[in-house]
Amino acid sequence: MLTTERKALIQQVLRRDGRLIAKSFAYELGVSEDTIRRDLRELAAEGLLQRVHGGALPASSATADYPARQSTASSSKALLGLAAARLIQPGQIVFLDGGTTNLQLARQLPLDLKATIITHSPSVAVELACHPSVDVELIGGRIFKHSIVAMGSTSAEAISRIRADIFFMGVTGLHPETGATTGNGEEAAIKRLISRQSGETIVLATEEKLGAASPYQIVPLAEIASIIREPGTDEKSSRLFRSVAIKVLQANAPKQD
Amino acid sequence: MLTTERKALIQQVLRRDGRLIAKSFAYELGVSEDTIRRDLRELAAEGLLQRVHGGALPASSATADYPARQSTASSSKALLGLAAARLIQPGQIVFLDGGTTNLQLARQLPLDLKATIITHSPSVAVELACHPSVDVELIGGRIFKHSIVAMGSTSAEAISRIRADIFFMGVTGLHPETGATTGNGEEAAIKRLISRQSGETIVLATEEKLGAASPYQIVPLAEIASIIREPGTDEKSSRLFRSVAIKVLQANAPKQD
């Protein structure tokens, strides 16, 4: 049994079961617990999993991660959402990605907007169900619990039959060289597909995502039409993106209206 | 059971139910109350929940949202949901209809249940996204805003490719002569389709629906396997349904556990 092989297996088990018990896994593989523990320690050092007493959990498991992010839904995301919502023209077909920022966008849609919103996020669909005039088209598929969106072949097929005018894409990183990135390979593939089915792709980027990079590339920067950033973001990075012909729009500071 | 995992579970239950009883949760997990109390204390120290006598509540922010959910979830629907959740065997494929009663059902699924839940209700999908062990398959389609479920030809096509073991169907009327009925023709058609793709169809009926009829028939009584009714419902009507070979199960009255 190769070390690398074993480590791959560990990550596979984590993805499958969402947990790994050091003791039982060692027995299963016929190696000592020490070896497994060593593997776990090393993988944890690389940030590939979360080491806990007794075994390991996925790095950013569905168990702890999403709700934590949910609570970070700050007012800046609402501002981004509002700025994005204003870009939508009546009658357009808009694809809304999952994630808290896009959920904010859904919440900010003008109540008199007539448009078709397509989404693979059940949360966004629920949010829009009480909007009086937009049509909502839900993409089905297997629910990916980490980010609560539909994924898999069913989703991909449904998406491939649709052409949207705008895609508001959620990312976890946006970097001049690595482009738009996210933390999951399959997720990246789905986003890429949606992006290519859409007239233009717009990224809503909170400050911490600008200049950051995650493991999986969705698309290179060239395929992104615009970036909407928070007010107060460092102007330097914006210039960097503008230099590759991307529009960088700044969300307005809060105003009394 | 890893300690970290258990703590994550505690927070999940808190988000799901809005509260946690130390004693019953300890029993549910098969650990001592001391262990749970210790966890609660530690989580409280991190500000992740609010410790109260007998158990815990979500950390302040979410507390406000609990009474809201509590009110929409009348206790009788929760009871119906619980009774229904117990009918699901591990490994089964279950189709969950939309509606508040089925949302309750989703909320009541045992945390250790391994099954596949299919639904065309984004609300149910969101609710189940934080369930640790069920797979969730979302049916896409145009969102019908009145009942917040996906409908239309896309949904019908996706449904027709699936065979489920059980279908928990929401209805607005259940009458010995008109059968199961609902208020919208297209909705009735979709429910009928799901019912015919499923091994058995089970209706969760709150008291006001028994003996009532709505404009559109979904299926005749003969195609319904069981009805789950609230405790305290008039026994006469149950006999009527039993006479056409339908099992009528009664949800248990609340018990102290």
Next chain:
DNA sequence: CTTGACTCTGCACGATATTGCACGAATTCT
């Protein structure tokens, strides 16, 4: 072919974490 450097693995052992129980204090219910 031999030697030496290197890696991987399993074992030993002290350190640390977790758990369940006991018991008195605090809280809630009646």
Next chain:
DNA sequence: AGAATTCGTGCAATATCGTGCAGAGTCAAG
């Protein structure tokens, strides 16, 4: 007020962890 829970702490048993160390295997240079 009195009974019944629930709570918190101390404690002992057990499980798990991390580290140092030695043997086995690998590989490349000599």
